[in-house]
Amino acid sequence: MSKELTYSQVNRDVMRPLFSPSMAWHALMALVTVGLAYGAFCWGIQLIWGLGVAGYHPPVFWGVYITTFVFWVGIGHAGTLISAILFLTRSRWRTGIYRAAEAMTIFAVMTAALFPAIHVGRAWQAYWLFPYPNQRQLWQNFKSPLMWDVFAVSTYFTVSTVFFFIGLVPDIAAVRDNTKGFVKKMYNVMALGWRGTDRQWRHYMAAYGFFAALATPLVLSVHSVVSWDFAMADTPGWHSTLFPPYFVAGAIFSGCSMVITLMLPLTKLFKLEAYIHTWHFEHLAKLCMFTGGILTYAYGTEYFIAWYSDNMYEWGTFTDRVFGKYWWVFAMMVACNCTIPLLWWFKKVRTSFVGLFAISIVVNIGMWFERYNIIASSLAHSFDPGAWVYYTPTYIEIGILIFSFAWFFLWFLLFVKIMPSVAIAEVKETLRPPLKHDEEAAAK
């Protein structure tokens, strides 16, 4: 962070983009509205006619919806990783970017949370997933990985939201003090009347540390639990102890890429270059290179174990992924996740706007196809050759996939206009405080 910045300048710079939407913002919102409308139409058709309108074909009953669920849960990893783990390790480069990354996490998990409801078809009965006393005395099976998943994702969402909100409180108070009338009252309610007293800061800092410590194991656990949705089943291509670290690495890889995709244009549009430098994006790209390397290694290990195990079902599924009808999905996955991101090893590429932005989008596409590759190709090519099928999504499923992106961007666009996208108090903490001693020394 630049040493020339002052506390009041931080307030001014971060609050400048609030409340005055630009043409670009309106254009994006219009695009989002179209996506939401089309997606709502598709979901409406599915609610009326049932899951038959999706491309499900026995034995493939997990397709685009579960793929997209896993994709969004994965995207939701980077925010809490950056805000919690990098807070505990005192990584200074988190300061400029963690607020928007955290917001991205919350909105990504909110998007993912739609999919169990969409996937079950009868969305109005999705609450059956949660344990609640009922007259049938019928309870969930706590030994099922699907049950663990409900607990893992809802806990992750709740803890991340609380952590995000607590981090926002002092900054909302700063925004409040720059507004008037009804808006000021609203911000005061959201800031819980925060004033920055010694007592408030004392307990706040203690609690913030605890939230970070509690959120840290969740970052690693939530996608491990999601991976068990697959790994606990004996379906070829899924039943592997490799899955938890493989999924966590993939989640961080895709999450950090999404942070780059969102933050690069945000920084330019809101003129936040004094707070978010190329240096921040380079760190994110390095994190992606590291986790992308783990992912490539995991892909290789999967194939080695399938061959070395001498299990014909396992090897059959893995060879079918490369040479069968899903070869193009496999090719997309390898190209987007293993090959193209190698360009980031060149400093020139990982420090250029185009290099960062384009490859981050490629990684996100690749990570969606990775989940599709795991889910669809395994189910379509299971034990019984008589049951082998080729599942392809229908326009309804594609429409709901578009809906998920529109839903995610709706929340993110609203967020950047209502809340400070950069953590004001934490940025100030990284600056040298105003000292009389310094002023006197400068005067001499």
Next chain:
Amino acid sequence: MSSHAAPAAGTQLKAVYKHLDSLLQGIHDLHEAGVRDFTVLSPIPRHEIEEMLYKGEPSPVRWFTLFGGLLGGTMIFSLASLTHANWPMIIPGGKPLVSIPPFLVVTFEGTILWASLMTLIGLLVMCGLPFTDPPAAMEDPRFTNDCFGIVFTRVPKNAEKIVHILEHSGAFEVTGGGAHG
């Protein structure tokens, strides 16, 4: 530095500082004079302020966290165990009804969830949030921007001496008045 007549006892008093070292000097001087019943306001958390006011005493929020974690873990493990005992599915392979490894997953989630929620409650309780009716002296937008402050919500009888200490320590504005709400 502005100078003002000392406010009447029982009213509020506010000193605004532009510099952190001046604020720390003010806190030190007040402590030296035996004055402790004041509030420090700051746009950012500073360990120096906390150290001077609380002498490194840890926040009690940690007890809320510990209690929440223990409560959540116990509750969820009990829920899973009692559910399976109430609906005993005989699973081939001789697996026990109350099985530790699968229940550890939900127990872990319950522990983290409740520890976090209790930390939130602890934070709200200990900070006195929502802070619905702050004294007027604290409602200064500069304290969330670029200034530090010392506020007396009820000025003691030796107000003149306190004003002198605050001004002498480097406060660029010392204002009084406004009865305590």
